[in-house]
Amino acid sequence: MKKYLILTGLFFSVYSSSAQSLKEASIAGTLIQGNFGLYLPFGDLANRFGNNSSIGGGVYRKSVSNFIFGIGSDFIYGRTVKESSFIDSLSAGSDLIGYTGTIADVALFERGYMIYGSIGKLVSIKKINPNSGIIFSAGVGFLQHKIRIVDQDEILLQLNKEYKKGYDRLTNGVLFKQTIQLINLDARRRMNFRVGFDFNEALTRNRRSWNFDERKQDNTLRLDMMMGLSASWILPLYSKNEERFYNY
Numbered sequence: 024m025k026k027y028l029i030l031t032g033l034f035f036s037v038y039s040s041s042a043q044s045l046k047e048a049s050i051a052g053t054l055i056q057g058n059f060g061l062y063l064p065f066g067d068l069a070n071r072f073g074n075n076s077s078i079g080g081g082v083y084r085k086s087v088s089n090f091i092f093g094i095g096s097d098f099i100y101g102r103t104v105k106e107s108s109f110i111d112s113l114s115a116g117s118d119l120i121g122y123t124g125t126i127a128d129v130a131l132f133e134r135g136y137m138i139y140g141s142i143g144k145l146v147s148i149k150k151i152n153p154n155s156g157i158i159f160s161a162g163v164g165f166l167q168h169k170i171r172i173v174d175q176d177e178i179l180l181q182l183n184k185e186y187k188k189g190y191d192r193l194t195n196g197v198l199f200k201q202t203i204q205l206i207n208l209d210a211r212r213r214m215n216f217r218v219g220f221d222f223n224e225a226l227t228r229n230r231r232s233w234n235f236d237e238r239k240q241d242n243t244l245r246l247d248m249m250m251g252l253s254a255s256w257i258l259p260l261y262s263k264n265e266e267r268f269y270n271y
Contacts, residue, residue, distance in 0.1 A: 073103025
């Protein structure tokens with residue numbers, strides 16, 4: 024019994040000293056994140072889609088000097104498609120008639136993703152926690168989006184797998200990303216998160232060789248922008264060497 028009490032006491036002693044070290048000094052570590060975002064489109068993107076959301080993750084490294092750098096990726100999805108005039112080219116009348124002779128039900132969605140690398144600086148609030156504060160970061164990456172066309176009953180020959188490519192407006196290009204976020208790395212490792220504002224700008228082009236409904240190729244350079252709120256849940260990982268250095 025005495026043996027177990029000693030082990031329990033050592034555990035709480037190490038845990039307490041680790042928590043205390045996070046309050047007293049900046050510690051390096053690896054941050055594994057789960058991301059969620061809500062965005063408003065601007066620029067050329069606003070002419071094609073409405074509001075969208077994103078979900079994804081990333082892996083970042085925080086240095087002792089409070090620089091944070093790493094990579095991330097997010098899946099983008101939305102339900103509002105403004106650029107839907109191509110639907111008119113698929114029917115002679117007001118309805119889309121499938122090969123079965125019945126009216127087809129077609130749904131349109133926004134789909135896309137972004138991959139990026141970024142680096143930022145944490146301006147800590149030392150009196151509270153030197154590992155928490157405001158992060159200013161910037162990065163570059165790749166953005167892609169398209170119109171997802173769903174023929175619910177799969178009765179439209181005009182929208183088979185290959186023909187959809189002539190209507191989906193697949194677009195991609197280089198992404199520029201800036202964020203201003205509050206980060207909290209809890210001294211007791213219970214509430215670790217980032218929350219703030221994201222600003223995304225991308226120079227993109229349509230990558231399809233031909234738009235069937237417009238009967239032309241679209242090579243126009245686009246400025247696609249998304250701005251909004253983002254939040255991340257963080258799993259911090261500190262190496263044994265780092266904990267040993269700060270704990271003892």
